[in-house]
Amino acid sequence: MPDEAKPKSNIDRLLAHLRKDSLAFRLVETYRDCISNNSVESIRGVLRERLEQERKKIDSTKD
Amino acid sequence: MSKRERKLTAPRIKSISVKGFRAYGAAEQTLKLPSDLTVVWGPNSKGKTSLAEAFEFLLTGRITRREFMASTLDEFADALRNAYLMDGDDVYIAVQMIAVDGIEHEIKRFLTGDYTKRQDCTSRLEIDGKIAEEADLTKFGLIQSLPPFQAPILAQHTLSYIFSIRPQERASYFKTLLEVTDLEGLRNNISDVQEELKSPTDQFLVKFDNCLTISVFKQTFESFLHTIPDWPTFSTKIEDAACALIEIVGEKVPENLLERFALIERILNEYRNKVFPIREFEYKKFTGWTPPSSDIWTQLDCYLAILNKSDNDTRKLCSLFDEALKIPTISGITESISCPLCGTSSALKPERVQFIRQFVNDSKQFKTAETAAKSALLRLIASAETLADVTESALPHFFKISTIKRREMGFTIARIRELLGDHKTECVKPWLSQIRPFSHSEIALHRKAKAVIKLVNEQIDGLTSILDISKLQAAFSTLEALCDTYSSEIDAYEIKAETLIKAINEALDAKSDIAGWQDFLTIAQQPQKLRTLLIERVACANVGKELDMAIRQIDHAKEQVLDDKFSDYSTLIQTWWERLRPDEPTFFSALKLRKGAKRTIDFKAGLSDKPDRSTPKLRDVIAVFSHSQLHCLGLAIFLARAQHERLGFIILDDPVLSSDADYRIHFNSTVLTELLKLSIQVIILTQDHDTWEELEIRYRHCGISNAQIYIENPAKGSIIENTSDNLLAKINRAKCLAHGGHPDSRKQCGILLRDAGERFCKEMLVNDQIKNCFNSASLTDYDHKTLEWLCPHVEQLLNHDASHPGKIEAFKKIVNNACHDNVPPNNSEMIYACGEIRFFLKEYLIR
Numbered sequence: 001m002p003d004e005a006k007p008k009s010n011i012d013r014l015l016a017h018l019r020k021d022s023l024a025f026r027l028v029e030t031y032r033d034c035i036s037n038n039s040v041e042s043i044r045g046v047l048r049e050r051l052e053q054e055r056k057k058i059d060s061t062k063d
Numbered sequence: 064m065s066k067r068e069r070k071l072t073a074p075r076i077k078s079i080s081v082k083g084f085r086a087y088g089a090a091e092q093t094l095k096l097p098s099d100l101t102v103v104w105g106p107n108s109k110g111k112t113s114l115a116e117a118f119e120f121l122l123t124g125r126i127t128r129r130e131f132m133a134s135t136l137d138e139f140a141d142a143l144r145n146a147y148l149m150d151g152d153d154v155y156i157a158v159q160m161i162a163v164d165g166i167e168h169e170i171k172r173f174l175t176g177d178y179t180k181r182q183d184c185t186s187r188l189e190i191d192g193k194i195a196e197e198a199d200l201t202k203f204g205l206i207q208s209l210p211p212f213q214a215p216i217l218a219q220h221t222l223s224y225i226f227s228i229r230p231q232e233r234a235s236y237f238k239t240l241l242e243v244t245d246l247e248g249l250r251n252n253i254s255d256v257q258e259e260l261k262s263p264t265d266q267f268l269v270k271f272d273n274c275l276t277i278s279v280f281k282q283t284f285e286s287f288l289h290t291i292p293d294w295p296t297f298s299t300k301i302e303d304a305a306c307a308l309i310e311i312v313g314e315k316v317p318e319n320l321l322e323r324f325a326l327i328e329r330i331l332n333e334y335r336n337k338v339f340p341i342r343e344f345e346y347k348k349f350t351g352w353t354p355p356s357s358d359i360w361t362q363l364d365c366y367l368a369i370l371n372k373s374d375n376d377t378r379k380l381c382s383l384f385d386e387a388l389k390i391p392t393i394s395g396i397t398e399s400i401s402c403p404l405c406g407t408s409s410a411l412k413p414e415r416v417q418f419i420r421q422f423v424n425d426s427k428q429f430k431t432a433e434t435a436a437k438s439a440l441l442r443l444i445a446s447a448e449t450l451a452d453v454t455e456s457a458l459p460h461f462f463k464i465s466t467i468k469r470r471e472m473g474f475t476i477a478r479i480r481e482l483l484g485d486h487k488t489e490c491v492k493p494w495l496s497q498i499r500p501f502s503h504s505e506i507a508l509h510r511k512a513k514a515v516i517k518l519v520n521e522q523i524d525g526l527t528s529i530l531d532i533s534k535l536q537a538a539f540s541t542l543e544a545l546c547d548t549y550s551s552e553i554d555a556y557e558i559k560a561e562t563l564i565k566a567i568n569e570a571l572d573a574k575s576d577i578a579g580w581q582d583f584l585t586i587a588q589q590p591q592k593l594r595t596l597l598i599e600r601v602a603c604a605n606v607g608k609e610l611d612m613a614i615r616q617i618d619h620a621k622e623q624v625l626d627d628k629f630s631d632y633s634t635l636i637q638t639w640w641e642r643l644r645p646d647e648p649t650f651f652s653a654l655k656l657r658k659g660a661k662r663t664i665d666f667k668a669g670l671s672d673k674p675d676r677s678t679p680k681l682r683d684v685i686a687v688f689s690h691s692q693l694h695c696l697g698l699a700i701f702l703a704r705a706q707h708e709r710l711g712f713i714i715l716d717d718p719v720l721s722s723d724a725d726y727r728i729h730f731n732s733t734v735l736t737e738l739l740k741l742s743i744q745v746i747i748l749t750q751d752h753d754t755w756e757e758l759e760i761r762y763r764h765c766g767i768s769n770a771q772i773y774i775e776n777p778a779k780g781s782i783i784e785n786t787s788d789n790l791l792a793k794i795n796r797a798k799c800l801a802h803g804g805h806p807d808s809r810k811q812c813g814i815l816l817r818d819a820g821e822r823f824c825k826e827m828l829v830n831d832q833i834k835n836c837f838n839s840a841s842l843t844d845y846d847h848k849t850l851e852w853l854c855p856h857v858e859q860l861l862n863h864d865a866s867h868p869g870k871i872e873a874f875k876k877i878v879n880n881a882c883h884d885n886v887p888p889n890n891s892e893m894i895y896a897c898g899e900i901r902f903f904l905k906e907y908l909i910r
Contacts (some may be wrong), residue, residue, distance in 0.1 A: 009313065010245050011245060014620050017618055024616040027249075027613060027617070031252065043253055044259070049608065051602055051603065056601065
């Protein structure tokens, strides 16, 4: 069976239903790419990064 | 093992060999599979199903018919080993296959123990002669579905299974469809991390939250719950808040920030004391006590040593002797003189004067030691007095005033309880219970200190007579132990008192309309820490909300994934259904997951009286489908599953019922053509001779192989005859293609003629060998020999006419050209070649 006819994985199907700029998409994508490693740590990494961005955003708020 | 040039996406089975399994006897039987499509004919009970089950056994080590057909499992005892087999005979099934790695392998499974009434069968799997595990099969592309039907075999019991079980139990058959454990794993991982993403719970933030009750801060501080201003603005707002607090009470706001904080502290205390004498809890911190140093005891020891050397009465004459020694005649004595005191002649000798001088010196040392001893004792008194003072001053104020005075001030337990209200009185009891031991330890210590002071004073008064150092040391040791006890008790008291004071302060602040002021003082003095914590809290809250939304989106998308999968699978089944039963008014409509039930699967049929099947009425298939339609749907589901799971090959055991001629034509034409297009290797076992013949004709162009199964002697078991290997069959098939209009047909004709030519040459050589008494000669002796090699060896045997060697050479050239990738052969060449090989067959082999 040619590669293009391969059935989609669940994760790929899931990604197709999520907006690419959403946190949900990033989490799922990270999980997919790190599935053989420590996926919890990868997800934690995404949130840590997101938290750091949020801290910086709040810290730089001008009154 | 031999290597092919390129890797495959699915394995190709080249042959299946069976020995001793169910209907098969002691002689190994082999079904050759040179083509992607093989059709095997055999009457009922001649070994077709045994062959299919042998293949299932090879892949899984068991057969599912036992689980689905036998009413009780023990009825399947001794089912696998052929009943006529001799003890010690092997039972096995083996396949030769080109695996996905492009290499030819042999997969073989031996039956080592048949089913018994209570136990499963046992077996040994070997790959290329080495023992292997089931999991190794996937490495070679032998994909197995999930239980219960793991092997790619369609049998009658497989067809009926899916409709004979309840909708809730169909989930196991469609497990791969419902399988979303990877998504559940993802969801669990995110939930785990979500638990960790909690807002900071620092007490500092609790104090900040308490400040929200201060009305003048409300607007400013509430905005900090969502937006944190930059540092200069933030610090200014905190300073402004301090000013606002002071202005509330009408005080002048100091310029200096620290002064503002001090003023707020003072205001706080004043407010509190107006309601309750909170200051009565105040006390001076107990800083500890240092026991007397060792030099004090050394000085006293020294004094005692000197004291013991001289007599007390003699020491009274010391001043008289001192004066006498000042008299020149005595001080300068060289010889005996008369005593100036008593006048005795020659009584005072130089030795006596020297003795008197020594005595005077000793007396002077004693005086010094005595002074030092008095000083040491005074230091002991000072030490004991210090201890008494510090312990007393460490007492809270309310300890030092009378009960009457306390009552007058309102410092009573009843008042404290009243202030705290019911919900906070639990901190009163621990405080009360700690007062008694604390008080007792202080009293004991104070009394002992006074007693020690009295003792030391007595020692000073009777210094030359009653000084008892051991007694003093014992007294101070007791004092030290009491001090340690006091220190422990005061620590314990402080813990309980702090909790109580905090609660009382909160109550007082609330009553005085100054609730939160104390907390403000704490946080306002560390504004940077406050801002950092607030940023952390707002960031956590924002990301937490975002994560909540992400999880909701993922959950929603997960449901859509299931819908998608069911829709895709449904479409696949519909496609196969339409290929089997096109344009029927009652048709398969959808495979559906029942709403609200996560694992209940329904098959829906559509009923429509319109040509375009618009607005169909939907019913469960069980309710409206005939037996034939259900059978057909079972086949469509199996084929959809094979396609969905990308199976490389399938075995279909009587896929079309004998009585069901309606859709046999669709199966033989459309369905098989589509399966071949999907590169799925298909093995059909059928009892219908017409089907066998029709398929042989219909798929001749793509080199269909065929075989027959029959039993001559039950003891010898089923026999497989690979009829497409038969020389005349090869020639007949080639003859049909030789007239074909399509170039591919003629090319296929050339391939068949080459095979036929090779077979002719091999049979000629074998016959010749046998004629020369080599009775063991066999066609397999010439495996892999081509016409290039065979023709020269056969030419000498073609001796009926001088033209025959030349004719076979010409035949070789024509068919070799036809097989190669140059210009396709024309019809006349192929018809001529067919005639030539048929002639040789009749002339030399059929006599």
